[in-house]
Amino acid sequence: MRDNNEEKFIFAACTYFAKNHPGETCGSNGLPLTPSSISILGRAQRLLTIQHPNLCTYLDIIRGKHERIIVVTEVFGKSLEEWKSKFSFDEVTNIGLQISKAMLFLHKQDIVHRTLADGNILLDGSGRVKLFNYGMYYMTGGGSDVPFPLGLPRYLSPETILNGGGPAADIWTFGIILLELCIGKLWQNLKPGPILRRILTLVHAANPAERIAREHDCFEAYKLVSDHLRNIIEKCLKIYPSERATFEEVVEELSQANVKTVVDVKKPRGLMGCKLQYLYHWWQLTGGDIQAELKKNGLIKNSPPILSMPIAILLDGCTIGGKRGALFDRRIAKYSLDLLKARLSHIPPQDFYPLMHERRRDYDAVALPKIIRERDTEYQFYRLLWFQRLLIGYPYTAQYIRAEAEIDIPPLVRGDVWAALLGVKGDIEEQYERIDKETPTPTDRQIDVDIPRCHQYCWLLCGSAGHRTLKRLLKAWLLTNPQYVYWQGLDSLTAPFLYLNFCNEARAFACLSAFVPKFLHKFFLKDNSAVIKEYLAKFWQMAAFHEPELATHLHEINFVPELFAIPWFLTMFSHVFPLHKIVHLWDALLVEGPALPLFMGVGILRQLKDTLLDSGFNECILLFSDLPEIDIGECVKESIEMCRSSPKSISYRRFTNEPEVKDPMDIVEIPMEVLLSEISPRISMSDFFSLTCQDKCCVVDIRSNLLYEKSCIEGSVNVPYSGVQLGQRDLRALGLNAHRALRHAVTHKNTIVIASAEDETAQLFSDYLVKCNVPRVCILYGGISALQSHVPSLFIVPIKKTGSK
Amino acid sequence: MTTERTETIVHNATKTFKFSFPTCTNEELLFKLEVPVEIPYDGSPRELVQRVINMFHIPVYLEDELNEKLAQFIGDETREFHNSRDAKLLDQLKNSELNVDGIVKQWEKLFKENVVEFAEQKGTSDEEVFAAAYHKLVHSPALDTILQVENSYAKTVSNMMQSRDEDINKLTERQTEEMEEKMRLLNVSTTEEEINETAARQFEAQSVAAARWESQLDALRHTQRAAHRAWLMAALDHYQGQAELATPSNSPLTTFPPEAGELVGSGGLGEPRPQLEESFTIHLGSQLKQTHNIRLVAADMLDLCALNHHDNGAAARLQPALALYSGELTGAVVLCEAGPAGTGDPPQRLLRLAAAATEHHFDDINRQLRHIAEAIRAPAEQRNARRAQQAGGAAGATGSGGGGRGWWGGGRALRPGDVLVTRHSNLDTHVIFHLVVDDSLKADITSRHPAILGLRNILKAACCNDVTTISLPLLLRNEITEVRRVRLRSVGVGGGEAGEACICRAECGGVSQEMTAAWCVRRAELVLKCVKGFVLEAAGGGGAELRTLHAALPPHAPDLFAAVQSLLPSVFRVAGPLRAPRRAAPL
Incomplete structure (x- = not known):
């Protein structure tokens, strides 16, 4: 019964223009008015989340040039308009029941349809019904954001024509549709004016349905309609909305009368069994072009812009002459998946159902940069299916998710994966519900000032929906964290979570709440100076550790991190980079943990190294006042490498959420004043021990040679501090032996550990090494004496080299 | 509406x-x-x-x-x-x-x-049909021919204009002589009445001559336009008959085949192109960076609009013709005074430039301006009335004088900051934004000045209508350039302290306003900063992205040029040079 053609098309697109704001180009707050298309985009996001068996899923809302909106949704079967055959009353009952179920669902969500018509009710051969593009009224703010009227004249209820109309208008339309299904199309050859007039005259009729039937000479046919159905139609077509039935009642009554059951269609397997959103995503990656098909169908026409140029613009922004917006065309363009099917045709059926404990195949694409992997159809196909599998198992699969996220995260499920990485679980909706986000607080003013300046290039965040949600999130967070205050930058920090969870406020909030203690513990204290100071000092030490030349230069021109790096760390870079870069940065951050940002800072400095080395203080200030383009992929790669190759203890901070270190072998904590004055970090004894075991370090013992000769660390070099001339920046001055050892360490990327009897000399000597451009210099915590008491096995008595001097 | x-x-x-x-x-x-x-x-x-x-x-x-x-x-x-x-x-x-x-x-x-x-079924308009035809043809092998044809048409017109000018000049000379003769003989053999009569007669003769030439020119333009259109449509049929003419989807705007080189070579001898210019690539935006080009040019705005007609202007016509019906238009901001009867009063030179060749695509500039004046009158007057009322109300409320009422209540419909838009196919720019200004621009202004707001509207309109290149006078002044030229020479002779020296002096209503170098730099900074904000703001409007901005500075003022040149990097984030990675210093 079903023909193949019908199956072919999976989704469809329609397009229209949003209204231009006439006149004033500024809102009351002095900022430019939000374009209507942005408002539509913001509202429509909610539609993307709606799932119901009788509703076509919305797949995408695209904002094109010149206020164009393109809506992509699922499509199936044929519309009632296209079905030429007449339906039996049983069939009508069944169709009606499915429509009313869908409508009941929408009304429960506070979505008014308003545009219900035979053209957007889709029916397939097996009798399933889905409503198509039911969100027009909702996404356009009740039609106020578009220049054209919504709906078709013959389906408008009398009160809608009078510019009123609430949800009950949908009932009227539903009644008209049932009536049409029973007695044929109404007012077929009339123009809008006469139709509207006729509808308005119905208010004088006692029984509008009967009156309509008589008008169409169908009274006999109408009488033949089963009592039950007629009864429902008449209940729907009451003039006064208060007297009309509700969809609850309609569903109730229709299901009693319904005799037909829809044939259960077996869920297709393979590609067609995948989630529609995934199919659409893959189809786009294969090169599917929504606009091309619209153009082909004449739904997007390009008229040369010079022909629609306005002829004058008055001072207040009022434009005279020029463009007449294109007319609204209800037609749709349909898309088949042929392209994608052909692309994935070689994939064996079992690959659609990956098994959790199967050995994962390696894909060649892994070696490519992330941005390219994100555009690779086949790679995304495997990744998405696998992640879907893992996410269903969350929280039990948290470990697997972390391991996979280390490779990369498919953009389509990034929101879910981040939530999983942050350990978000439980009834977050209810927790979020309990927080009061409305009551005004003193910080509201500042929040209101900051939000319209936060990532406004992003179309989601710059609309009123984005602004409102961001404000609610910030208020909720401040309320649940009374120990913290609002620091500017918190808005930027929240933005990525909102961007990824635009329709899931609760999860955005849960993510933020989990993120802050992990990465920004105590950063938002009213007095956060100690925390920030420590963080920056640590950042500076890491810079000296990995980029000694640069660090020395910046030290010398006195360009300290306080001048530029506070927004980097306070917002975890979300204030300095655009969202598409932040997501890649944070992908790594969430997997690698709280030490990574320090190295990311170093990674950024490293990319600017050449410029910085040539710049003086003023140029540096200018450069960082507006950060130049940074290659994020490279930065992330290098920072991860730095992070992993650095001993864990050197990036230790006291202000973290982690449990206190108790083991004396692990302790590296030193007083703040000391920390702030030191250029090289301290390494803990246990890290030192493991480095020694792996033969990855070079120990420089700076005690006097007398002490050294008594007992020393095996393999260490002795450079008595007293003999070092700090002014002479040449390693050769340290003696042949030391020079060779240090050069060997530098070329093999070994860590250079300075061991001494007292901290002060170690500190000065490490400064000296850094100034000589020696990377990876650190100071052994506790010095020789502590090591001797905890790990005496490392010590030997050096063999006297006789005759060497 | x-x-x-x-x-x-x-x-x-x-x-x-x-x-x-x-x-x-x-x-x-x-x-x-x-x-x-x-x-x-x-x-x-x-x-x-x-x-x-x-x-x-x-x-x-x-x-x-x-x-x-x-x-x-x-x-x-x-x-x-x-x-x-x-x-x-x-x-x-x-x-x-x-x-x-x-x-x-x-x-x-x-x-x-x-x-x-x-909706009523209506076919494609003539305008659109012609646009499509022309766009197709200029992206076909016929391009060369079209440009040559247009150029020879233009030459005919400019020749006729030249003869007109000569003719009228001769007439004027003759009349002057006659008048002088009469004046000499005043009270000898002629009377005052006779002289008055002669003057009237001469005036009449002048108008007759002008009108005759104008009608001849008009007729010529009309024939040219009709002939050109007919020929183009025929050419299109011809091409389509031959084979399917593939319109390149990406027009070769920037990479034109080498034939163009020959055309350029023979183009020479026109007005020399401006000597001083420098281009900057700038990044705007705090997080997401947009890239734009800014080109500083020391040239008269009108020179930037003009096509080079001399000798062989076909090469100069290339760019404008290719882009005319594309989504990459060129625009220019030209300042004008508010004329009487609700029209703008663009500089005479612009009118002459626009008249120098037949406008094959749009109405000629005078007609466009007349049409705009008609269309704009009602809304502008409505607006003025509303503003006058508001100003009156505000004045009443504060009890202060009715200055606002005077400003909005005057006879003129157009106000500073209003913008008229004309379209051209015979200039180097497709769209001209006539920004109405007044004398207040001679003094220091703030970012709330109507001219600045007008600029904002222009940039917004440009973005919304696919104008991707726009030129604007950076100092928002037209006429000072002439005065400046003279003065600057003297400064140059004077030597040393050119930096702060008075560059020029413009008379405005008896009050002399000094436009020092400091003033110029201040103005340039203000305009650049405002433009920066407007470009950022307009980018969210959902149209084409503004790619290149030409900022015109007065010609022959190298000091000013240098000053603005050094100012630019402090206003915008200028893209630095690409650096080759440096080798790590050996230890």
Whole structure:
């Protein structure tokens, strides 16, 4: 019964223009008015989340040039308009029941349809019904954001024509549709004016349905309609909305009368069994072009812009002459998946159902940069299916998710994966519900000032929906964290979570709440100076550790991190980079943990190294006042490498959420004043021990040679501090032996550990090494004496080299 | 103009939600709770319940009940709200209190003007057909021919204009001689009456000559235009008959085949192109960076608009012709005074430039301006009246003088900051934005000055209408350039202190206003900073991205040019040079 053609098309697109704001180009707050298309985009996001068996899923809302909106949704079967055959009353009952179920669902969500018509009710051969593009009224703010009227004249209820109309208008339309299904199309050859007039005259009729039937000479046919159905139609077509039935009642009554059951269609397997959103995503990656098909169908026409140029613009922004917006065309363009099917045709059926404990195949694409992997159809196909599998198992699969996220995260499920990485679980909706986000607080003013300046290039965040949600999130967070205050930058920090969870406020909030203690513990204290100071000092030490030349230069021109790096760390870079870069940065951050940002800072400095080395203080200030383009992929790669190759203890901070270190072998904590004055970090004894075991370090013992000769660390070099001339920046001055050892360490990327009897000399000597451009210099915590008491096995008595001097 | 729909007036109502529950100790004693709720309520009822529970310390065991009751309450009240409003409307309809005709007409109009199904079927307009044909042809091998043809047409026109000028000059010479002769013989053989008569006669002769030439020119342009159009359409048929003519989807705007080189070579000998210019690539935006080009040029704005007609202008026509019907238009901002009768008064030179070749695509500039003047009068006057009223009201309220009323109430419809837009196919720029300015620009201005606001509107309109390259006078002054030239020479002779020396002096209404180098730099900085903001703002408008901005500085002022040149990097983030990675220094 079903023909193949019908199956072919999976989704469809329609397009229209949003209204231009006439006149004033500024809102009351002095900022430019939000374009209507942005408002539509913001509202429509909610539609993307709606799932119901009788509703076509919305797949995408695209904002094109010149206020164009393109809506992509699922499509199936044929519309009632296209079905030429007449339906039996049983069939009508069944169709009606499915429509009313869908409508009941929408009304429960506070979505008014308003545009219900035979053209957007889709029916397939097996009798399933889905409503198509039911969100027009909702996404356009009740039609106020578009220049054209919504709906078709013959389906408008009398009160809608009078510019009123609430949800009950949908009932009227539903009644008209049932009536049409029973007695044929109404007012077929009339123009809008006469139709509207006729509808308005119905208010004088006692029984509008009967009156309509008589008008169409169908009274006999109408009488033949089963009592039950007629009864429902008449209940729907009451003039006064208060007297009309509700969809609850309609569903109730229709299901009693319904005799037909829809044939259960077996869920297709393979590609067609995948989630529609995934199919659409893959189809786009294969090169599917929504606009091309619209153009082909004449739904997007390009008229040369010079022909629609306005002829004058008055001072207040009022434009005279020029463009007449294109007319609204209800037609749709349909898309088949042929392209994608052909692309994935070689994939064996079992690959659609990956098994959790199967050995994962390696894909060649892994070696490519992330941005390219994100555009690779086949790679995304495997990744998405696998992640879907893992996410269903969350929280039990948290470990697997972390391991996979280390490779990369498919953009389509990034929101879910981040939530999983942050350990978000439980009834977050209810927790979020309990927080009061409305009551005004003193910080509201500042929040209101900051939000319209936060990532406004992003179309989601710059609309009123984005602004409102961001404000609610910030208020909720401040309320649940009374120990913290609002620091500017918190808005930027929240933005990525909102961007990824635009329709899931609760999860955005849960993510933020989990993120802050992990990465920004105590950063938002009213007095956060100690925390920030420590963080920056640590950042500076890491810079000296990995980029000694640069660090020395910046030290010398006195360009300290306080001048530029506070927004980097306070917002975890979300204030300095655009969202598409932040997501890649944070992908790594969430997997690698709280030490990574320090190295990311170093990674950024490293990319600017050449410029910085040539710049003086003023140029540096200018450069960082507006950060130049940074290659994020490279930065992330290098920072991860730095992070992993650095001993864990050197990036230790006291202000973290982690449990206190108790083991004396692990302790590296030193007083703040000391920390702030030191250029090289301290390494803990246990890290030192493991480095020694792996033969990855070079120990420089700076005690006097007398002490050294008594007992020393095996393999260490002795450079008595007293003999070092700090002014002479040449390693050769340290003696042949030391020079060779240090050069060997530098070329093999070994860590250079300075061991001494007292901290002060170690500190000065490490400064000296850094100034000589020696990377990876650190100071052994506790010095020789502590090591001797905890790990005496490392010590030997050096063999006297006789005759060497 | 867009039609405004009468918005449904929705008066939100506040209803009170009442809830009572017994106290723990005494069943009889009831706690009463009253919460005002706005209907329709756009928040979540469940969140409201949480707030209520917190605020009034309501026992948590009532939470579920409250949730249910409040949702019920809001649902009922919302339904009631819609229903009662609609019932009122329907009652009015029943009692014939509504203007049914008006309402239906309005819907009819809405459907007819905005929805395809109900709109009148109309074919593609002539304009569009011609546009498509022309665009196709200039992207075909016929391009060369078209440019040559257009150029020879232009040459004919400019030759005729030249003869006109010579003719009229001769006439003027003859008349001057005659007049001088008469004046010499005044009171000898001629009388004052005779002289007056002669003057009148001469004037008449002048107008007759001018009119004759003008009509000849008009006729010539008319024939040219008709012939050119006919030829183009025929050429298109010819090409289409031959084979399917593939229009390249990406027009070769930037990479034109080497033949163009020859054309350029023979183009020479025109006005020398401006000597001083420098291009900057800038990044705008705090997080997401947009890239734009800024080109500083020391040249007269009108030189930037002009096509080079000399000898072989075909090469100069190439770019404008290729881009004319594309989405990458070129625009220029030209300052003009508000003329009488609601027209702008563009510089005479511009009119001459535009008249120097036949306008094959649009109306000629005078007609366009007349048409604009007609269309703009009503809205502009309406606006002025409204402003005058507001100003009057404000003045009344503050009790101060009616300065505002005078400003808005005058006879002229156009105000500083208003912009007229003309389209051209025979200039180097496709669109000219005539920005109306007045004398206030001679003094220091703030970013709220109408001219600056006008600039903002221009940039916004440019973005919305696919103008991707725009030129603007950076100092927002037209005429000072002439004075400046003279003065600067003297400064140059004077030597040393050119930096702060008075560059020029412009007379305005008896008050002399000094335009020092400092003033110029200040103005340039203000305009650049404002433009920066406007470009950023316009980028969100959803049109084409503004790619190149030409900022014109007065020619022959190298010091000023250098000053602005050094100013630019402090206003914009200029892209630095690409650096080759440096080798690590050996240890």
